[in-house]
Amino acid sequence: MRNPSSSGAPAGRPTPCCSKVGIKRGPWTPEEDELLAKYVKREGEGRWRTLPKKAGLVRCGKSCRLRWMNYLRPSVKHGRINPDEEDLILRLHRLLGNRWSLIAGRIPGRTDNEIKNYWNTHLSKKLISQGLDPRTHKPLNPNYNNPSTSQIQNPNPSLSEFGETSGSTIKQAKPTTSSEYIPATNHDDDENKVVNGATNEVNWHSFDGFVMGSQGHIQGYNNKEEEEDYLMGNYCFNYEDTRFSSLFMDSMMDENGFGNMVAPTSFDPTLHSSSQAFNVHDNGTIWGDQVLSTIGALVDHEGSNNILKDHYHP
């Protein structure tokens, strides 16, 4: 926390906006929070510069906005970041870098500030301890042999980076690149099988390569109808507890982000609303439209890789 009694900028630096005489700084009191929350609920967000005076606060607009966005907003989720969220942060960071607002926009209830803090205090150190550069997610030392990852058999390095072993033998989706992509319509193709090593249960990659899972478990069809829908090209994800699985992300990415991306062949968002397409718990994991927007972001981010767009809008 900053010292509430401190005021003004250090000598030699431009005067910050909050350094005006009489403008309060530092931690917010419950009374201030209440004033701000009441005002924003009544008048809505925006016009931050004039808000403090109207709300009866002795703060600068910037400070008010920050307090609202990062703490008071009803949609802000308080509490520890769970392992699923952590996994998603890692993967999104690998794709997007330090674009905290973009990352936060895809993790419900979490703010960019919170994610940035969590990254700086936890995840960057975690990657370093695994011998990975937290900026690039690549090995700091190419010769580094991380004992915790060296036994992972999965050919996709991103699986092992985050300790995701799950006890299953996972057959990698076809190593397809955007230029190589061939619509996979033959669902008898063993390449799309996922075999659970413990149970011998066989499931199929959804999206012809993506696996939608539940808390790291690999899921297949819930019933015969789903299987038939899938085979008919009408497949729709409607699991009760479908997560934005890390396997799903893995199957979209290689260490460069997109080289292993596989376009869907049987999923058409124009046929299924996103909420129908992905039915996800509200416990901090991803909703359907966010899955789709994430996919969109992945594609938009690179610009050069339009396989999903092309597939949806040929």
Add this chain to the structure above:
DNA sequence: AAGAGTTACAACCGCAGAGTA
């Protein structure tokens, strides 16, 4: 028990882009 060291995170800063007159 106490001081030193470390961690977590709220809050501040400067900058850049968008919008507007």
Add this chain to the structure above:
DNA sequence: TTACTCTGCGGTTGTAACTCT
């Protein structure tokens, strides 16, 4: 086109809380 304001972003700081010695 330019100048100005507003908003949002990412980097950084400072301190309360916690852990270690």
